[in-house]
Amino acid sequence: MSSIKKVIVVGAGIAALSFAKTISENCQVIMMTKKQFSSSNSMLAQGGIAAAFSAQDSVQQHVQDTLAAGCDHNDDKTVQELLLLGKHLVKELVAEGCLFDLNEEGLPQLGKEGAHTSNRILHAGGDQTGKALVQFLKSQLGSHIHLYEYHHVMDLLVHEGKCTGVVWKDEKGHVHTMTADAVVLSTGGCGNLYEMNTNDPSVTGDGLLLAYRAGAQLVDLEFVQFHPTLLTIAGKAVGLVSEAVRGEGAYLEDETGRRIMEGIHPQKDLAPRDIVARAIFHEQQAGHHIYLNIHDIPHFPTRFPVIYEMCLRAGIDMVSGRLPVSPGMHFLMGGIKVNEHGETTVQSLFAIGEAACTGLHGANRLASNSLLEGLVLGNKAARRIEHMSKRQKAISTFPLQEVWSVPNISEAQLRNWMTVYASIVRDEKGLQTLLDKLERVSFQQINVKDITNEQIELSNQWSLAICLAKSALLRTESRGGHYRMDYPYRDDVLWRGKQIVHEKGHIHIMENERISAKWNVYS
Structure with a gap:
């Protein structure tokens, strides 16, 4: 049997490309993206990538700024490790010739953004940092990386608690399966749940629901950054x-x-x-x-x-x-629960980038930490998979879900409800109204061969909206991106109380509340 491991990566943003750049030639990587290669939030990123690059700055100060912005909800160890490795990887990019904007001394020009106490933001092309990074990383890929556009992954294959591949549709609507030793989700967040958002139109929460239906945990969905x-x-x-x-x-x-x-x-x-x-x-x-x-x-x-x-x-x-x-709506701080290597709670299933929740961002992401997180977590996931053992036995065939339940609701209506009831400020009455409206939606049964990509996306968004509403109802405090008008900050401080009376805690959507494969029933 060949010693080459096969890995499927869903997505093509900076986290996916960092993974692909890092992974050794002992792995064959199949990168699938449901639209064009350029359809990602990474391509749209204007601001830059944060790193303690200058002699006047330090990783520890970057850590402190990240913790302060995250409202004491970050994972302290993760913050320390990711920012330290991030500084190293950014310096590597500079040494490799990534075209960051330079100052008169020929060093990267460092800008400043919200909640940073030092100038530590590297830019490229002025306000085209994401595009420059994506193009540079893509140029570094070896022949063992294979990119396929218009491959819409609609579900994951799971066998005996282990992720073993994907179900996907091609441009003609034909359904296929592909097995692998590991699957990596790098699908972005869920910006298009809201009327006003900064996300690429393709970012519809697919990866979160793929992981969720496979048995993984979602965490901290209530923390949405506007x-x-x-x-x-x-x-x-x-x-x-x-x-x-x-x-x-x-x-x-x-x-x-x-x-x-x-x-x-x-x-x-x-x-x-x-x-x-x-x-x-x-x-x-x-x-x-x-x-x-x-x-x-x-x-x-x-x-x-x-x-x-x-x-x-x-x-x-x-x-x-x-x-x-x-x-x-700009960024989802929560997502698929992962460890420091991007591993989910499902064996051989990884999540990186905005789709993942590492604990770096806490309740509110520090500006320009997202590209850095994607760069680091892609690198760490690749290193982890390189040391995984290859699957030794063939997998039995998988019966496909023949009929899917699709909600009878328009994307515009769903976005409107989310914007009205679960936006910048929330309260129990509004969130409960949202949940009631979502749960009263009727469904149509559609054969897997006939379901469209738009119906798959709508079903994912509807399911994720329910998860987000439940998470927001469960967190009866205001913290970071989750502001409850009925539970404002302590001492009547509207914007942020320095003392938070509630202990740090994460709200998980647990497996026993998991949405079934039909997308309209909680099991």
Whole structure:
């Protein structure tokens, strides 16, 4: 029997590519993505990648900033280990020739973003860091890495508690199975559960539900990060305005020019994202229009070329220097529960990137830690799989689920409910209303050969919405990205109490509450 291990990677963002770059030639890697290779959140990442790169900075200070932003909900050991290895891997990328923006001394130019106490954000192409990293990592891949576009993974194969492969649909709708020694989920989060979001349209929570139905645990789903500044025209988001813009001196103001973050937080416009997003939300609830004032940023078109072109396409008067903005769903801090190597609670099933919950981000992700986490966890998962033993015996054939239950609800309606009841601020009444509405949805039975990719995505989103609503109901406190109007922070501090009365704890969606393969029944 061949000693070559076979690994299936679902997704093609920075975490998947870091995995593929790291894994040895003793592994054959099949990378499947349901859309084009370029369809990922990593390609859209503007801000940068955080690392304690300068002599004036330290990993320990990066750790402290990460813990402070995460509201004492992080896994301290994981934070220490990931940020230390992250610094090493970023330095490797620089040495290998990744085209980060450089200063006059020829060293990486370091920017600053929300809740960071030092300049430690490396950028590439101004505001095209994710795209540059993806393209660089892809250029490093060996011949043992095989990438397949338009391979929509719809389910996992599990045999005797071990993940043994995937079920997928091709472009023509034909259903196939493929076995492997390990499966790695790198599918991103679930931004498209909300009307206003920064995510690629392909990011619909698929990986979380794949793992969930296979028996893995989901954790901390209630912690949803809303980015404060989405460029918004006539109530519709047209794109993200990176936090790096505020790091360069932009500030938030209302229609009168009043700076809205004055007196809210010591870091003002660079406060943690949950604080800034709620500040904007409350100002909008009071009837104000919020703008990002970029007057103080010299050479804006060259420093932020993608954002500048986006504004021009949207018809923004750049001479005014005021960009209309609103918060939108950006990142899921929770996800598939994994250990420090990306291993889930199901044998031979791994999760990396935003789909995974490592404990790095806690209740609120520190800006630009996500690309770093993807880089590190992809590397660690690859090292782990290299040392796994190859499966020694052939797997028996698997009966496919012939009929799937698809909810009779439109994606637009689901997004509306999530935005109304489980958005930047929540309460028990709204969350229970959301859960009741979701559970009253009827279903249609569709044969596996006839189900469309859109129906698969909708079913995943509906299931994940239920899990998120239940998690949000269970956490009867306000912490980070989860703000309960009926359980505000201690001492009537609206934005963040320094003392949290509740002990650190994670809310798991346990296996005994797992959604069945039909997607509409809790077992």
